Amino acid sequence: MEPLISLHNVGVHYKRSGNVFRRRSFFEALKSITLDIFPGETLGIIGKNGAGKSTLLRLISGVIKPDTGKIINRGASVSLLALQVGFDPNLSGRDNAILSGMLQGHSRFDVEEKLDEIHEYSELGDFFNEPVRTYSTGMRARLGFSVSIIISPDILLVDEVLSVGDLQFRQKAERSMVRRFQSKQTVVLISHSHHQIARLCDRVILLENGTNVLEGLPRNVIDIYTKSHSAAAR
Amino acid sequence: MQQHTYHDGDPQDQLPKPDDFFSWPQDAAHKHEWKESASRWAVLRKAYPNHPATWFQGANAHMEAGELNKAENLLVFCREQFPNHPNSLIFSATLAMHRHKWDMAKKYLAVARERHSDNLQTWLNSAECAEKNDNIDQAVAFYESACHCTPSQATPFIQYAELFMRTERWEEALIRWEIVREHFPKITAGFTRAADASLKLGRPMEARKLLLTHQYGTDILNTEHPPQSLPSQKNTYTDTVNFLELIWTKAAFNLRSEVNRNYLSYGWWVLEPLLHMAVFYVVFGHLMQRGGENFPIFLLTGLIPWMWFMKSVSSSSSSILSGQNLMLQVGLPSSIFPLIGILQASMKQVPIFALLCVFVWSQGYSPGSHWWALIPVIIVQTLLTISFSCTVAAIIPFARDLTYLVPTGLTFLMFLSGIFYDYRTISADWQELFLMNPIAFLLKCYREIFIDQIVPDLHTLLLWGLGSGAACLLILLAYKHLRYVYPRIVME
Structure with a gap:
């Protein structure tokens, strides 16, 4: 099977400090990543904070380009599942839903056609037409998730989103995500919950210090990661 | 266990129900303490000698404990005492299988199938016997019969699927587990063993x-109504639109x-330029005595475009x-970010420009054909604004320090653009240079249209338009x- 997206020895560095008076120094967020993403799979990415997970998602989604190596995208449209994108607290839930949907790359007409669905899914009732500043944190999260889940693109990059709203909505959100995962969608999932990764992913990549050090079946990679972590802690 | 009093020699009809006691040996059996279980069944046999379970289960406990002779003794009695009970044949067959006497086992089971075809255990044991004799096809046929025999029980369906798992016939196992899921969706094995x-x-x-279906329900597999996503739009035209x-x-x-956010909402759009005008009017018109007869209109025609x-x-x-x-x-x-800022600022100017026109008209400067020239002037200002704003916005991320210079630069430009003074009041030598500032030139154009009621210098305007367009x-x-x-x- 031909991969949808391939990364070959990809590296990214950010400027850490430096100005006219101080020498520039760089921080290598990703050193050398080689990776293929196949159609229909759910790929999990695990690793400590600062391992380069979010940078990797930005690379795959095409927000940034690598400094070294190359990325081959064989015609896949990729988007980060972004919650509460561009939310303005002074606008109503309806307006924010329109804006958020458009910011994620869709026409206003398409988003407006989906508004009733978003309204219903978010369970916001009359609050949907009230300014978002009057919402609780959970209500905001519900609106954000509803927009993203209903209008999100075919290839999803998911960064720790499965923890939105109250317990009941969280279950509903997770269920919706799982339904998406079950369809023929290609998903790249970042989560600190190893349980979630083990349940949802077909394949897992372990990132450490900007390099993919391990790749394989979820349970195997997670076991090795957990063991090496606990050994390091001792 | 519930406490009962029991005395030897009591007639059986005075004893508590036997089922109340059966959990006692069964508890031991659950813990795989088979000898203990067998001895407890022996006690119960004395109390309930006519109850078949005390004999059959006792025999079974002996078999599990490896005491095959003791089991044999009990089963010999069973076959005489309960000749029509299916377990007489089934347990005898089981004992024969323990002793690897396959022919005998098959014989017992054949009779059992003939006499007790409605008994599930008959078919299950027959299948087990066939499997142990490597006759898988026959085992399959027996499991089929077991499933037909008691379609409401999950055990035969599960054991049928497990047969294929043991024989590593994974595809057939998957089919059987699917049937288990269809009939018994709550049975975990249907999902986990299939996985x-x-x-x-x-x-x-x-x-x-x-595994996820087991956790979230079968409807997540429903492909007829998948979560609908909007069509992805990937071409230059739709992207631009x-x-x-x-x-x-x-x-x-x-x-x-x-x-x-504001109390006065849209009112600020008009109030803000009016307040600016009031400040300039007071300072330049009254305090510095720089204004003339039409100073308010002069000020507004410069201030609003600025x-x-x-x-x-x-x-x-x-x-x-x-x-x-x-x-x-x-x-x-x-590029979307500066363009939004420019459009936002421009949209706010539309009603103010309309009010400016009304104000100019109300002051006796009637609109005429020269007002058409407003269109190219506004277009040039739009192009100039876009090119200048986008350039500043493009540079600032590379040199954030410039953020501090923007307000100062704008103030400097404001003083050099002739908003509150007429460019003709400066030395004639400098006027040409002064009008090299495009803002000063545009303000001159506005004033020529509104106040002097003439068409401005369209040639220079065109040059500025082309320059700004190219810059854009x-x-x-x-x-x-x-x-x-x-x-x-x-x-x-």
């Missing part, structure tokens, strides 16, 4: 799907948001930096070129 089979077949995605539509919507929504330019530049100058979250989340092209194109090309640079710059 095991899928993994053995090297299909991890299918295995994961099965969406881009322009997004700029328009975002600017309009930003204005709505701004209005919602405020359009000034607000566009200041609202877009840091827009790329403030839009970094959006840029990093959804990968928006960075260049800066938008630069944005395209720098598309992947800005997200990195704003992060650093």
